[in-house]
Amino acid sequence: MAKKEKPFDRELFFRALADPTRLRIINLISDQEVCVCFFVEILKTNQPKVSRHLAYLRRAGIVAARREGIWVHYRISTPNDENAARVLKVVREWLAQDADMQQDRTRLHRICCAPELPVQLQGSPRPTRIGMAV
Amino acid sequence: MAKKEKPFDRELFFRALADPTRLRIINLISDQEVCVCFFVEILKTNQPKVSRHLAYLRRAGIVAARREGIWVHYRISTPNDENAARVLKVVREWLAQDADMQQDRTRLHRICCAPELPVQLQGSPRPTRIGMAV
DNA sequence: TAAATACATGCGCCCAAGCGAATGTGTAGG
DNA sequence: CCTACACATTCGCTTGGGCGCATGTATTTA
Numbered sequence: 572m573a574k575k576e577k578p579f580d581r582e583l584f585f586r587a588l589a590d591p592t593r594l595r596i597i598n599l600i601s602d603q604e605v606c607v608c609f610f611v612e613i614l615k616t617n618q619p620k621v622s623r624h625l626a627y628l629r630r631a632g633i634v635a636a637r638r639e640g641i642w643v644h645y646r647i648s649t650p651n652d653e654n655a656a657r658v659l660k661v662v663r664e665w666l667a668q669d670a671d672m673q674q675d676r677t678r679l680h681r682i683c684c685a686p687e688l689p690v691q692l693q694g695s696p697r698p699t700r701i702g703m704a705v
Numbered sequence: 706m707a708k709k710e711k712p713f714d715r716e717l718f719f720r721a722l723a724d725p726t727r728l729r730i731i732n733l734i735s736d737q738e739v740c741v742c743f744f745v746e747i748l749k750t751n752q753p754k755v756s757r758h759l760a761y762l763r764r765a766g767i768v769a770a771r772r773e774g775i776w777v778h779y780r781i782s783t784p785n786d787e788n789a790a791r792v793l794k795v796v797r798e799w800l801a802q803d804a805d806m807q808q809d810r811t812r813l814h815r816i817c818c819a820p821e822l823p824v825q826l827q828g829s830p831r832p833t834r835i836g837m838a839v
Numbered sequence: 840t841a842a843a844t845a846c847a848t849g850c851g852c853c854c855a856a857g858c859g860a861a862t863g864t865g866t867a868g869g
Numbered sequence: 870c871c872t873a874c875a876c877a878t879t880c881g882c883t884t885g886g887g888c889g890c891a892t893g894t895a896t897t898t899a
Contacts, residue, residue, distance in 0.1 A: 585723035591716060607846060620888070622847055641845045641896050654799035661795055665788035741876060754858070756877055775866050775875045
């Protein structure tokens, strides 16, 4: 009844990072818990696409999901593998410095901190900062 | 006449890391200059395959080549992008700890340090340690 | 239980990437 | 030159991944 841990899949991990949409998602999450609907809005794409990329990141151990009623919140997950965690940390710092990525975060910040959410997001739970165990 | 530097391609960089053969090559190079023929021998594969993966790593700015007569030596190249360089550093440390990767390095070490090279490698220049600027 | 909402997944299409086999390129030696 | 050698590249094939679209699932509310 021990050892649920599957051996960490390094290939899957790197492939997960080898896609611009997934990197944008990782960047958008930052140190928050973000509802799926916000990704759809910021990335200006359709919901299935976002959902599939989130599933990919989940399988790779990069993000974790938490359901709250009808909504699902995503946050960064520290990979099981210590070295993968180190890589992810550096990658996130890299993204944080990128101009386009900063724009994405700015747009998310503008939307979720505005007094009124846009029509598509009425009633959606806004992103919330979470404690980063690092 | 300035700025030959193309803007660093982050996607290409990550895709380069998302392949087991290319990771094995990165690991084998370690802090040496290694002749192509040794990759063919250690990876137990054909020469075109190795050559294509090496070309991929070159385009991604991860390795550099140096011709010496009929032989071509490959070494790790520090990526133009500072953050990419940080990622690569962590990735290489990761590989260095991996059991399978250690086996590869051991086999390379055994072959190139033996008094007699195997038949396929007769006359090939052995890998040589190079100064790592880090 | 039925409808609405938010998200996940299955399906088919297309394109990129990896592969083996053949061919091309550059270099040393006769 | 011509050959031999090491390596690079091209070609055709096959596979995997991302995409849009349609459908499935889970949860809340009426």
